Amino acid sequence: MKIRPLFIFSTLAFSTIASAEVPTLTVYTYDSFTAEWGPAPLLKPLFEKECGCNLKFMPFQDAITMFNRVRLEGKKTKADIVLGLDNFTLPEAKQSNLFTPYQLDLVELNLPYQWQDNTFYPYDFGEFAFIYNSKKLQKPPKSLQELVEREDLKIIYQDPRTSTVGQGLLMWINKVYKDKAVSAWQSLAKHTVTIGKGWSETYGAFLKGESDMVLSYSTSPLYHQWYEKNDDYKAVSFAEGHLSQIEVAAILKSSKHKELARQFLAFLHKKEPQKIIATHNIMKPVIAENIDPALNNLPKYKVLEMQSPDKNTLRKWQFEWQKAVSQ
CATH class of the missing domain: 3.40.190.10 (Periplasmic binding protein-like II)
Incomplete structure (x- = not known):
């Protein structure tokens, strides 16, 4: 009787099915965000523990290069989210018609001015x-x-x-x-x-x-x-x-994981992710909480x-x- 090979085959089949059921959220961003000293290596396991998904960061040399790639790929892009556009690139990003509203309530934000855009989600400045x-x-x-x-x-x-x-x-x-x-x-x-x-x-x-x-x-x-x-x-x-400069993230209309993408955006405003972003992207947090004394002492x-x-x-x-x- 070939019980052992059958058992191995069954185990592998189950593993393959289980793996296929885990969604992958793909985030296009810039290279310093994904560097070994950047926020991405710390954000990835933290969010994956929360979402039960795979979080994949794809780095580009800079945010404009990233945006140009998304525009070139159009509806065929692999990205669910782009992270790294800013308040000065928003007019062109809006004209691209590639993004969908985030449909989230914003917490109290610590920004130079009131944020009113409902598609581009600020995460640092x-x-x-x-x-x-x-x-x-x-x-x-x-x-x-x-x-x-x-x-x-x-x-x-x-x-x-x-x-x-x-x-x-x-x-x-x-x-x-x-x-x-x-x-x-x-x-x-x-x-x-x-x-x-x-x-x-x-x-x-x-x-x-x-x-x-x-x-x-x-x-x-x-x-x-x-x-x-x-x-x-x-x-x-x-x-x-x-x-x-206010850096933002946005969800692609073509994303097949929009709810997961919204979960990721909401995650970015939690205190621990904000601390990671502030201390590893070396930018100011957008939430109005005490993240690090050194940030409060800036000129x-x-x-x-x-x-x-x-x-x-x-x-x-x-x-x-x-x-x-x-x-």
């Missing part, structure tokens, strides 16, 4: 800022204008066509300089050493000593304080003020309010930037 090493740069610029005009400063920032951080600088320059933005880009280009595709690449180059300053976030010094016990890195506060930055430009305006600004830096 922070002000764009330039970072420097205070041991190496004794006299940092006190304004955006000084940063633009001081040719003794070596600057690194991100490409506004591929990076939400770089796009943030595009907004910032146009907000402050208005019709003189092209002249500002030309001045900045004289002492820009690198324009990278994404944040990880550019911040890494800065840490290697390739520049005096790098475009990042007001919260970036916290990484060095928390994980390196190093207080040398500072974020400059500019006299003109700073733009706030207060003057926040510039700015409406997201429409698609045509954004393309015009990108063209002006590209022309100015290539001269």
